[in-house]
Amino acid sequence: MTKDWKSKLHEVIYEADTPAGKLFDVVLLVLILASIVLVMLESVEEFALAHGEFLNIAEWVITILFTLEYFARIISIRKPSQYIFSFYGIIDFLSTIPKYLSLFIIGSQSLVALRALRLMRVFRILKLARFIGESNNIMRALKASRVKIGVFIMFILILCTILGSVMYLIESEEGSGFTSIPRSIYWAIVTLTTVGYGDIAPHTALGQFIASIIMIMGYGIIAVPTGIVTAELATMDKDDVHLNTQSCPNCSAEGHRDDAEFCFVCGESLHQKETE
């Protein structure tokens, strides 16, 4: 009987196929967004000074709600450790704990520790990732091409190191911001990726000539990651099966096919209401 109650809670929290499950998701979504807005507003000095009291209360309300959600998730799953040490379990914990810790750090502690703690609440936004779903094609394409992209980034870094060093040699005497090799490499990355802040920019004719070469290189090799992901996505599109939002009550695995009867990871039945 208790189990049945837990099983229903599991369906509401971990799945989005039932009306209750959908409602839970919407409420959670709104809460996450509200909490992110709160954290942001808190960092705007004028607002924090004027509405400090309101921010504190609102933050406590949201923290308590997230605490309830955290325990509900632990209770409703069969093996709590599987949730607690999962990616989302850690995120849920890390983004809820700071407010409680802030009770103990008030006073003489350093400002940086407090700031870092407050920051952790921003990780709540990662809870949104639950709604995107892991079965997403783009993520799979990125995962499938991660080796190629890794090689590509390594190549970019080697290029930027050499180009940055050359620019340091040319421009370091000119007072144009190339004061050390790391800074010059930073500039090379800013330029190659076509960001171009302009806080550091070459002044000499030779420096500008080399900068031009870097820009055209950057403009050209942006094609490489695009080509990789496009080719990968084109392959992905062909073998696409419809997956749903169910999650296994036993091992929490997601990405089950619509016609799945049993979990593809642990073999547990996905429809337990009738059996129990």
Next chain:
Amino acid sequence: MTKDWKSKLHEVIYEADTPAGKLFDVVLLVLILASIVLVMLESVEEFALAHGEFLNIAEWVITILFTLEYFARIISIRKPSQYIFSFYGIIDFLSTIPKYLSLFIIGSQSLVALRALRLMRVFRILKLARFIGESNNIMRALKASRVKIGVFIMFILILCTILGSVMYLIESEEGSGFTSIPRSIYWAIVTLTTVGYGDIAPHTALGQFIASIIMIMGYGIIAVPTGIVTAELATMDKDDVHLNTQSCPNCSAEGHRDDAEFCFVCGESLHQKETE
């Protein structure tokens, strides 16, 4: 007899297959461009002061012509409500009315209301969209991949929120512009999308290191939307049918095939001259 006249007007205004219809389109195109140029010139202070009289008269001439077009469109269509509440009907109304309203707001009203009203005339440029046509492949590809692109944008926003917050933690004490989390997120978006204004830029070594990571990420993940649209466009190109510019005299649906005899939305005959 009257109906025949309306039917002809419909053909001239809503279609571009006859010489009269083409002429109407060209005149309309010129008028729209002229009116946009007028609105722009009005915002250039020196010009507005020197040629205020001319701008006012020209604006009235164009407004009256657009008013005539608006009523002609209402008269020539069978069910006027279908045009009035369509996207283009609302655009036509909103971009024509401001000049008339300005007659009543002269004097003590706030400058902002007047500015906002004047701005609405810029929406006339949306009338240009009529010439592009909805049957366009690119639009269809964008529509078909809107879920994927939505997920991608959500992913970008989550990333920028976290990265912006981290940068706020690192740089907020340095006087380099990271004064609040929203501003830091703004900076993260400016950097990740490779825009790079340079109004806010990291000063610390750690900040520049993280900025470099964001840039390389942005440089890499620009591949994702490209991959999505390319894959979608490649599929689109295969099943391409030739559509023409006719629009149904009954329901205004567009995108009829060249060999269509009846409207694919309401079943009305597309060639009414002979029958009536």
Next chain:
Amino acid sequence: MTKDWKSKLHEVIYEADTPAGKLFDVVLLVLILASIVLVMLESVEEFALAHGEFLNIAEWVITILFTLEYFARIISIRKPSQYIFSFYGIIDFLSTIPKYLSLFIIGSQSLVALRALRLMRVFRILKLARFIGESNNIMRALKASRVKIGVFIMFILILCTILGSVMYLIESEEGSGFTSIPRSIYWAIVTLTTVGYGDIAPHTALGQFIASIIMIMGYGIIAVPTGIVTAELATMDKDDVHLNTQSCPNCSAEGHRDDAEFCFVCGESLHQKETE
């Protein structure tokens, strides 16, 4: 006999299959590059003051050589008008004449006219385009997708007009550079294309919010032209025939297949040495 001489000259100048033709091309290439460097150096004030005499002589030498090339091209072709009024004929004329005209404008004439004249010599760089060849796949892909790209650019311009106007409404009172609608549209283009100079940048929170939306849009819709050209290029690659650098001695048509015996435009034999 004279004809045979002309025919040989034609082969040297217009084709690159014989050793003499290749040598002519290399000499021409070096001359063009040298002349471009000269024009550039002339614009660098310090250099122009120090080496004015050298620049003048070098420019005359190059101008006379290009004049000889121009007349050689006219003489060696059967129908001179075909060359004179072709794209390259006009470029050759426009880039050679300024030096001669400068003889007559010395003195009281306006500086701007002189500057514009000098500028025309830069068009010599277009002579380089001859070496790229029209039969290039990329050019064909761009040509094939020019309608789609035109629609895309029109879409960008409509978007930038509206976004620029909205930003003008929001930021014009803030002293942040949005002083008129055209300037705001310029900013919108700078932002949407991810160039991001930073000379104009939003100061208000609302302005920065809208700017963020524009950036993410720009980051996303860059995918559209890429998708178009990629799809077009993929189609192109399939039906690729090998073309050579021969040009018809009668009508100057280029892009003949390697196994072509007669011009595909006018039917003239491409191998005239034996017949005459």
Next chain:
Amino acid sequence: MTKDWKSKLHEVIYEADTPAGKLFDVVLLVLILASIVLVMLESVEEFALAHGEFLNIAEWVITILFTLEYFARIISIRKPSQYIFSFYGIIDFLSTIPKYLSLFIIGSQSLVALRALRLMRVFRILKLARFIGESNNIMRALKASRVKIGVFIMFILILCTILGSVMYLIESEEGSGFTSIPRSIYWAIVTLTTVGYGDIAPHTALGQFIASIIMIMGYGIIAVPTGIVTAELATMDKDDVHLNTQSCPNCSAEGHRDDAEFCFVCGESLHQKETE
């Protein structure tokens, strides 16, 4: 007997299939990264002044280790000249020699020579390229499309030369940084590649109008290299064979197939331990 020892050393140094070979690679990787970090730190003035002694000693340790590696590579290969004059052989030599040369240049020599020498040590990062491997698909795609990319870059340069010259004509009198044609071309490249530093930016309305055109062009033609590489990569993916990290003990050729028994370049047996 000696040969057997050399053969084992060859396997450790040039291949990564045995545990010893993998360990060697990891140690080398760490050494390269450490040495790059050292060179970078040396360029940061505050650090160099505070820890000059430490930097000098660490640099000597690394230099001696790389010297040992250099001689080990020469000894273990059958034809040392093949390694010495290979790309990596030259890199290994150039990045090791500067520290020894610095012994002789101390004193009255010019600072620039010393700087340039120190810079050469950065080339050690190219040693990392060994770990990427030449058999990489991306490199092959880039190599296969190098002619097209060359044509594309030539096209970009011609465009930037003309656009830069036009901007010089328009803006040179405005004090907006367009002081010479080369600088204007530099600006055109900065703009077309969407880098956009903002150190040079047009002030006149006409200049901003042309700048807008350049930006939209740049935004559009970025599609071209992407299209080229994507098309090339799509073709590559189809005919992919598995290659391993073995290198021929005779000619050092890499990229052997997993099932290869003999070097595909010189025909030498790849498995020599048993035969000798």
